[in-house]
Amino acid sequence: MKKVVVLGSTGSVGRNALDVARRLPDEIQVVGLAARSNWEVLREQILEFRPSVAALVDPGACQNLRKTLPNGATRLVEGLDGILDDVLEQEADVVLAAITGAAGLPTTLKAVEKGRRLAIANKESLVMAGKRVMALAREKNAEVVPVDSEHSAIFQSMRGSRSSEVTRLLLTGSGGPFRETPANELQGVTREQALNHPTWKMGPKITIDSATLMNKALEVIEARWLFDVPPERIEVVIHPESVVHSMVEFQDGSVIAQLGLPDMRVPIQFALTYPERRPLEIDRLSFPEISRLTFEEPDRGRFPALDLAYRALETGGTLPAVLNAANEQAVERFLAGTIRFPQIASLTRQVMDHHDAIGEPEIPQILEADRWAREEVDRCLS
Amino acid sequence: MKKVVVLGSTGSVGRNALDVARRLPDEIQVVGLAARSNWEVLREQILEFRPSVAALVDPGACQNLRKTLPNGATRLVEGLDGILDDVLEQEADVVLAAITGAAGLPTTLKAVEKGRRLAIANKESLVMAGKRVMALAREKNAEVVPVDSEHSAIFQSMRGSRSSEVTRLLLTGSGGPFRETPANELQGVTREQALNHPTWKMGPKITIDSATLMNKALEVIEARWLFDVPPERIEVVIHPESVVHSMVEFQDGSVIAQLGLPDMRVPIQFALTYPERRPLEIDRLSFPEISRLTFEEPDRGRFPALDLAYRALETGGTLPAVLNAANEQAVERFLAGTIRFPQIASLTRQVMDHHDAIGEPEIPQILEADRWAREEVDRCLS
Numbered sequence: 001m002k003k004v005v006v007l008g009s010t011g012s013v014g015r016n017a018l019d020v021a022r023r024l025p026d027e028i029q030v031v032g033l034a035a036r037s038n039w040e041v042l043r044e045q046i047l048e049f050r051p052s053v054a055a056l057v058d059p060g061a062c063q064n065l066r067k068t069l070p071n072g073a074t075r076l077v078e079g080l081d082g083i084l085d086d087v088l089e090q091e092a093d094v095v096l097a098a099i100t101g102a103a104g105l106p107t108t109l110k111a112v113e114k115g116r117r118l119a120i121a122n123k124e125s126l127v128m129a130g131k132r133v134m135a136l137a138r139e140k141n142a143e144v145v146p147v148d149s150e151h152s153a154i155f156q157s158m159r160g161s162r163s164s165e166v167t168r169l170l171l172t173g174s175g176g177p178f179r180e181t182p183a184n185e186l187q188g189v190t191r192e193q194a195l196n197h198p199t200w201k202m203g204p205k206i207t208i209d210s211a212t213l214m215n216k217a218l219e220v221i222e223a224r225w226l227f228d229v230p231p232e233r234i235e236v237v238i239h240p241e242s243v244v245h246s247m248v249e250f251q252d253g254s255v256i257a258q259l260g261l262p263d264m265r266v267p268i269q270f271a272l273t274y275p276e277r278r279p280l281e282i283d284r285l286s287f288p289e290i291s292r293l294t295f296e297e298p299d300r301g302r303f304p305a306l307d308l309a310y311r312a313l314e315t316g317g318t319l320p321a322v323l324n325a326a327n328e329q330a331v332e333r334f335l336a337g338t339i340r341f342p343q344i345a346s347l348t349r350q351v352m353d354h355h356d357a358i359g360e361p362e363i364p365q366i367l368e369a370d371r372w373a374r375e376e377v378d379r380c381l382s
Numbered sequence: 383m384k385k386v387v388v389l390g391s392t393g394s395v396g397r398n399a400l401d402v403a404r405r406l407p408d409e410i411q412v413v414g415l416a417a418r419s420n421w422e423v424l425r426e427q428i429l430e431f432r433p434s435v436a437a438l439v440d441p442g443a444c445q446n447l448r449k450t451l452p453n454g455a456t457r458l459v460e461g462l463d464g465i466l467d468d469v470l471e472q473e474a475d476v477v478l479a480a481i482t483g484a485a486g487l488p489t490t491l492k493a494v495e496k497g498r499r500l501a502i503a504n505k506e507s508l509v510m511a512g513k514r515v516m517a518l519a520r521e522k523n524a525e526v527v528p529v530d531s532e533h534s535a536i537f538q539s540m541r542g543s544r545s546s547e548v549t550r551l552l553l554t555g556s557g558g559p560f561r562e563t564p565a566n567e568l569q570g571v572t573r574e575q576a577l578n579h580p581t582w583k584m585g586p587k588i589t590i591d592s593a594t595l596m597n598k599a600l601e602v603i604e605a606r607w608l609f610d611v612p613p614e615r616i617e618v619v620i621h622p623e624s625v626v627h628s629m630v631e632f633q634d635g636s637v638i639a640q641l642g643l644p645d646m647r648v649p650i651q652f653a654l655t656y657p658e659r660r661p662l663e664i665d666r667l668s669f670p671e672i673s674r675l676t677f678e679e680p681d682r683g684r685f686p687a688l689d690l691a692y693r694a695l696e697t698g699g700t701l702p703a704v705l706n707a708a709n710e711q712a713v714e715r716f717l718a719g720t721i722r723f724p725q726i727a728s729l730t731r732q733v734m735d736h737h738d739a740i741g742e743p744e745i746p747q748i749l750e751a752d753r754w755a756r757e758e759v760d761r762c763l764s
Binding site for chain 1: 538539541542543544547549550552619620621629631632633634635636637638639640641642643645648651652657658659660661662664665666667669670672673674675676677678679
């Protein structure tokens with residue numbers, strides 16, 4: 001029986017994680033839940049899974065939940081402090097870090113600090129502070145198991161091998177809804193078009209990131225730290241069918257790949273039950289039915305996000321955090337309808353241009369760079 | 383440093399194995415060589431690798447070699463007994479069993495009996511006596527590592543996993559040169575057309591087997607014993623590009639695949655250096671260049687070999703040995719120009735129909751069934 005804490009339980013990864021837990025009642029015990037503000041969904045989750053403690057970051061939402069939650073075994077706590085001081089202080093085997101955005105960093109650090117297995121879906125904490133997080137994980141003997149389908153694929157493909165035998169990580173990406181959209185039409189694409197991802201159903205932020213290829217760009221940075229592979233050995237391959245979730249090339253020319261239907265529960269379950277694979281009732285791949293898998297180079301002209309990621313890794317220090325924060329802010333602006341699609345990348349680049357990166361930063365400096373970058377997006381727009 | 387014996391050193395797998403050894407002089411020491419009759423090539427190999435002992439099965443060839451071999455450190459022995467009593471009695475870490483055909487069985491058994499790692503390219507010994515070979519390997523604690531690209535792919539894809547987690551083995555095959563040839567034209571295909579394999583360069587017997595899909599059929603039987611997976615969980619997928627060398631599906635729906643350019647040195651080297659992967663200078667896969675990978679169901683009407691394999695596994699006992707021997711004999715007839723292409727499978731089926739299978743046979747009974755099947759092919763033809 002694994003005791004699991006789910007941070008970000010009301011989001012898309014969190015709900016899928018609880019579905020995994022629901023189907024493996026003899027193996028997974030949910031001992032803690034945390035969400036930002038969706039108290040109605042969290043209420044149902046508390047009633048179903050009866051964790052010892054649950055947290056809501058938003059005080060108003062927490063008050064609403066407190067009013068309607070029957071007296072029971074679950075302690076309700078409030079704010080980020082509630083997560084850090086109560087939810088993460090509990091005894092647990094695995095912390096699923098599925099909070100979206102930069103807010104995931106303090107909780108990720110705390111989980112690793114406690115020596116828990118970190119099942120990481122919050123890519124931002126690795127993008128912002130991957131070097132620190134992984135160094136702390138080594139120091140505290142905390143396993144870090146990826147939940148992202150691409151990194152899970154790499155993790156699975158590297159099983160039984162040494163990282164010194166790896167020559168390339170091949171990160172696949174669907175190419176998003178605008179893979180074939182001519183450059184001059186990207187200016188006019190709508191929020192709705194951008195939210196219409198061809199293969200995966202995900203939250204809005206990550207779906208927009210898939211459309212700009214920023215998602216893949218962030219994954220390059222994430223992979224660099226998760227697998228300790230230098231950036232020049234990480235390549236992005238566009239694979240519209242999203243069947244091959246990623247691949248690893250070894251020094252004998254062999255490539256190991258992980259494939260599957262697009263269902264987040266597969267990597268989530270693997271991160272929770274690893275090193276074992278438990279059954280999961282989902283449709284099986286039929287290769288004759290799939291019939292063909294295609295691959296192409298990413299178009300770095302139309303999708304400048306990838307180059308920004310390699311540049312951020314090359315410069316290092318606080319620049320990846322700035323990339324991430326500027327993009328997050330720009331995506332919010334795009335979703336709000338105040339900027340056009342290509343501006344997401346161009347604003348991010350502009351903010352990166354304006355930044356004086358600090359090498360080997362401490363966490364407060366990273367958080368400061370994050371804050372600065374968000375404000376800089378607004379300054380660039382005003 | 384691994385001490386390696388190469389049985390079948392002058393054949394296609396054997397030569398590739400020696401190329402691997404040549405490129406890893408600090409890790410692989412060739413201590414024994416054996417071939418059937420090609421004394422000219424064996425002579426060069428002896429002069430290059432200086433094994434302690436070398437064997438030629440054919441007495442005349444052995445005499446020729448003895449005349450021209452300078453006095454040196456390599457002892458030359460003759461016949462199958464020479465292999466069994468001298469070559470395999472030496473201290474060695476790995477025996478590469480790359481003898482073609484049913485002649486490989488006694489040497490395979492001896493290698494396993496001695497507790498050596500068996501790097502097995504001789505699929506016939508697993509087809510004929512897989513249950514016995516694997517039981518003996520477990521008893522003697524002998525590792526059995528496949529050399530066939532398909533089984534090596536499965537072996538690599540299963541690393542770090544338990545076989546109880548496997549739900550399907552997906553054996554890929556190019557479909558051979560007649561994948562798209564209409565049924566009524568198969569009657570007229572020539573020896574030369576059949577020897578023209580689209581992706582792999584191999585010996586003549588295995589190339590014909592690829593054209594009839596008997597190679598894939600034998601691989602199904604081989605996989606059944608190597609990985610202890612029941613036949614109904616082994617599927618064949620036609621994949622003309624021969625990039626995906628095979629795949630394993632697990633109970634969570636995940637599929638792990640091994641991919642690479644068609645170069646036998648990759649699985650050979652892996653079988654020799656396992657659990658490590660050493661560098662190999664070969665071209666790397668470029669997925670954008672490959673551009674697409676296709677998959678289809680095998681046509682069991684035009685290629686009846688697959689059904690014969692599943693039938694042989696279902697009946698068990700001596701029937702797989704009969705399948706193998708009848709096919710071997712029929713292929714010889716086809717190569718000699720005395721039967722037509724579709725007769726290879728129909729003769730094999732006919733011989734299987736005539737056979738009273740013995741369940742749980744001892745090795746002599748298997749060898750007797752093998753002998754009987756070869757004669758039965760001739761009887762069917764006369």
